[in-house]
Amino acid sequence: MRARILSGLVPFLGLVLLWMLLWGQFTWLALITGVLLAGLVSITFYLPAVRLSGRLNPWYGLVFLVRLLVDIVRASLQIAWIALKPHYRPSNAIFAVPLRTRSDLVMVFTAEAIALVPGSIVLDIDRDTATLYLHALNVQSAEDVPALRKAVLATERRLILAAGSADDLERLRTGATVAGELAAEAARAAAAGEPGSGRASEPGGGSASASGEDSGTDSGTDSEGART
Amino acid sequence: MNPIDFSFGDDGFDLRDAVTAVLVLLAALMCFAAGVGLVRFPDVLSRLHAATKPQILGLIAIVADVAVTNLSVGTVTLAVAIIFFQGLTAPAAAHMTGRAAFRTDHFREDILVVDELTSRPDADRRS
Numbered sequence: 001m002r003a004r005i006l007s008g009l010v011p012f013l014g015l016v017l018l019w020m021l022l023w024g025q026f027t028w029l030a031l032i033t034g035v036l037l038a039g040l041v042s043i044t045f046y047l048p049a050v051r052l053s054g055r056l057n058p059w060y061g062l063v064f065l066v067r068l069l070v071d072i073v074r075a076s077l078q079i080a081w082i083a084l085k086p087h088y089r090p091s092n093a094i095f096a097v098p099l100r101t102r103s104d105l106v107m108v109f110t111a112e113a114i115a116l117v118p119g120s121i122v123l124d125i126d127r128d129t130a131t132l133y134l135h136a137l138n139v140q141s142a143e144d145v146p147a148l149r150k151a152v153l154a155t156e157r158r159l160i161l162a163a164g165s166a167d168d169l170e171r172l173r174t175g176a177t178v179a180g181e182l183a184a185e186a187a188r189a190a191a192a193g194e195p196g197s198g199r200a201s202e203p204g205g206g207s208a209s210a211s212g213e214d215s216g217t218d219s220g221t222d223s224e225g226a227r228t
Numbered sequence: 229m230n231p232i233d234f235s236f237g238d239d240g241f242d243l244r245d246a247v248t249a250v251l252v253l254l255a256a257l258m259c260f261a262a263g264v265g266l267v268r269f270p271d272v273l274s275r276l277h278a279a280t281k282p283q284i285l286g287l288i289a290i291v292a293d294v295a296v297t298n299l300s301v302g303t304v305t306l307a308v309a310i311i312f313f314q315g316l317t318a319p320a321a322a323h324m325t326g327r328a329a330f331r332t333d334h335f336r337e338d339i340l341v342v343d344e345l346t347s348r349p350d351a352d353r354r355s
Contacts, residue, residue: 020305024305079261083265090269091273092274094343094345116281122322122326123330139341140341142238142341
């Protein structure tokens, strides 16, 4: 219930704050007009509520922001150098990163943050299995990919520590990924449902695609709708 | 906005001028690098890197410079809002462009050392 109220209140307060930021003054007039306009905007442009975890750790939030700023500077200098250096030989990679969060918000912010940090742009997101597909610039060989993947997971880790749900924190502690859990669930369901049938016999690729079909239940609007 | 006074005042060296000079130069360099990268990088996906990353540091530098030059609550809050929204929208724009480019095969496969998106388990389900 607390998380539900917060989920509605946070975007509303964000709109009010934005209004005051744009006017550049923190006066009663700006506050009252901001509240009126925020109410009008939330009623006319109704959006499905973002599910917040109801938990925010200011210290880890600050750690995330400072680290993000450092990463932005590093990434910009790095890309600028790659663009300007004399002997540029293109060599890129597209790789998958299975995340540990089930929250849309954390997933979105992870995707936003890693698009600004060294090396990566989000090409595709599989919401069901919480997997990001990233494009990385200047990857010389396949051996460099695990290090990049680790950097992305570190970003996600900072976000979960800052505002993730207890569920996500638990997964962070055990190191389990959503994709892995879904695959295990699907395999268990298949084994319990139809023992001896050939469907559950492929543990690798087969179970991953099965999990994708099974779990797309809760309000999959954006990722499902955009998929063609 | 006040006209910028290029002369060092009678008190000699002004710290604010030095900060301004550094920030403007940094921003110019970053925007230049982004432009060079756009021309020089081989395919759409690589060019998106050039279009997002140096550009955002350049923007942060120039906005910070404006905020330092005429310091007031109004400019600082506006600067924060600009950086926040640019930081949110630039990756989203890059993502949409990158996804469209990938799905229409507008990228060079010969310069990829790894490609886990084409070979992913459920690739056949979507095509």
